[in-house]
Amino acid sequence: MxxxxxxxxxxxxxxxxxxxxxxxxxxxxxxxxxxxxxxxxxxxxxxxxxxxxxxxxxxxxxxxxxxxxxxxxxxxxxxxxxxxxxxxxxxxxxxxxxxxxxxxxxxxxxxxxxxxxxxxxxxxxxxxxxxxxxxxxxxxxxxxxxxxxxxxxxxxxxxxxxxxxxxxxxxxxxxxxxxxxxxxxxxxxxxxxxxxxxxxxxxxxxxxxxxxxxxxxxxxxxxxxxxxxxxxxxxxxxxxxxxxxxxxxxxxxxxxxxxxxxxxxxxxxxxxxMGLASFFTVGSDEVKAWTIREGMRAVQAAGVIHSDIERGFIRAEVVPFEEFAACRSLPECRTAGALRLEGKDYPVQDGDIINFRFAV
Ligand SMILES: Nc1nc2c(ncn2[C@@H]2O[C@H](COP(=O)(O)OP(=O)(O)OP(=O)(O)O)[C@@H](O)[C@H]2O)c(=O)[nH]1
Ligand SMILES: [Mg+2]
Missing domain, CATH: 3.40.50.300 (P-loop containing nucleotide triphosphate hydrolases)
Known part of the structure; x- marks a missing residue:
């Protein structure tokens, strides 16, 4: 941009x-x-x-x-x-x-x-x-x-x-x-x-x-x-x-x-x-903010990371940022029910922490 x-x-x-x-x-x-x-x-x-x-x-x-x-x-x-x-x-x-x-x-x-x-x-x-x-x-x-x-x-x-x-x-x-x-x-x-x-x-x-x-x-x-x-x-x-x-x-x-x-x-x-938003991928290797247009669908957001993830998209595991900040770990989020499974059409929200499941 x-x-x-x-x-x-x-x-x-x-x-x-x-x-x-x-x-x-x-x-x-x-x-x-x-x-x-x-x-x-x-x-x-x-x-x-x-x-x-x-x-x-x-x-x-x-x-x-x-x-x-x-x-x-x-x-x-x-x-x-x-x-x-x-x-x-x-x-x-x-x-x-x-x-x-x-x-x-x-x-x-x-x-x-x-x-x-x-x-x-x-x-x-x-x-x-x-x-x-x-x-x-x-x-x-x-x-x-x-x-x-x-x-x-x-x-x-x-x-x-x-x-x-x-x-x-x-x-x-x-x-x-x-x-x-x-x-x-x-x-x-x-x-x-x-x-x-x-x-x-x-x-x-x-x-x-x-x-x-x-x-x-x-x-x-x-x-x-x-x-x-x-x-x-x-x-x-x-x-x-x-x-x-x-x-x-x-x-x-x-x-x-x-x-x-x-x-x-x-x-x-x-x-x-500019109508931009960020979603995050997290892990011990890298924490990264990805730039998307506001309201972009999950499958398109996957494509921002890699076209393979877009093509082989199965689902997105999503935690909204505020809920993550409260739990402070992904297993905790899962237990608390803050981790949601979303499909291709989910409109990604600013701050979402996402793990994409995919198969190619
Ligand atoms: N007093 C004051 N002087 C400033 C300020 N900002 C810039 N200047 C001065 O104004 C002059 C021009 O600043 P530049 O940043 O070069 O302006 P520019 O818009 O890039 O100019 P061109 O590239 O020639 O179009 C310089 O001598 C700066 O030091 C400011 O906030 N206060
Ligand atoms: Mg100048």
């Missing part, structure tokens, strides 16, 4: 990215104009499983963050985003928009004043226009196709695109457009930017991070809207925290009136917004 960092120049993307790479499971790699970091998803549950099973190996879930080279200063105003830039954004599963709220007279803002809501709107407008361009091109093509040879599927798609156009023209991002689930599925192939989950990282000044309520109030629509979230942080502080020895971080945070680093929350929020 990939999250792409976007933002105006000097908004703090690289600072945030280095904070994230400080947490990376694998070293950050640089591939041409983009840098990639694979970041572990913080999860108390896997820590508890680790404590109980004392496995040789612990594997938490991870997600990938990419920073792509910044937008040119005047770019959003002039000719829109380049096709190459857009293609990179479209490949992402979610967007992390970094907007600058910190003031620093030595760093000129590309739009000359500090106004993070304006910056966010400017970026969203670019995304809306990019989506609208796709809708228009496809509508034209479908209209011709239907005139030549009418098919139900094409007619339906044209209808959905019409609804998208209405929303986009009213400046409603598609993630907030309240489309029917069937419409959403039909649209997936387009990889619309405004349909992707959006995390807004408001890069606050060091003097503001301790009292965020006021600074974040203007972001209420993003905080409240479906599939979007807002997180206030100081990218510079987050980066500095990663470089401190464990014991010193708390005191450092306290100096700025913050309890805990924002990065854990950012990663966990991203994971949730």
């Amino acid at each position: 990939k999250i792409c960092l976007v933002g105006l120049p000097l908004s703090g993307k690289s600072a945030l990215f280095s904070a994230l790479t400080g947490l990376a499971a694998a070293p950050a790699s640089t591939k041409g104009p983009e840098q990639i970091a694979v970041v572990k998803v913080p999860d108390d549950r896997i820590e508890l499983l680790n404590e109980i099973f004392k496995p040789r190996k612990k594997t938490p879930a991870s997600i990938e963050f990419t920073e792509i080279a910044g937008l040119g200063a005047g770019e959003p105003k002039k000719q829109g985003l380049s096709e190459q830039y857009l293609a990179r954004l479209r490949a992402a599963d979610a967007l992390l928009c970094v907007v600058r709220a910190f003031a620093d007279p030595s760093l000129p803002h590309p739009l000359e004043s500090i106004d993070p809501v304006r910056d966010l709107r400017a970026l969203e407008t670019e995304f809306l226009l990019a989506d609208l361009a796709i809708v228009e091109a496809r509508t034209e093509k479908l209209t011709k196709q239907i005139a030549a040879k009418k098919s139900d599927r094409d007619v339906r798609e044209l209808g959905v695109l019409g609804r998208c156009r209405e929303r986009l023209e009213a400046e409603t991002p598609l993630r907030w457009a309240d489309l029917a689930p069937d419409d959403e599925i039909l649209l997936r192939g387009y990889r619309f930017l405004t349909q992707k989950p959006l995390i807004v990282a408001v890069n606050l000044g060091e003097d503001e991070v301790g009292r965020q309520v006021e600074a974040l109030a203007p972001f209420a629509p993003w905080a409240e809207g479906p599939r979007s979230a807002v997180i206030g942080l100081s990218a510079r502080l987050e980066m500095e925290i990663r470089q401190l020895p464990e014991g010193e971080a708390k005191a450092f945070l306290a100096d700025f009136g913050i309890e805990s680093p924002a990065l854990d929350k950012l990663i966990a929020t991203s994971f949730r917004l």
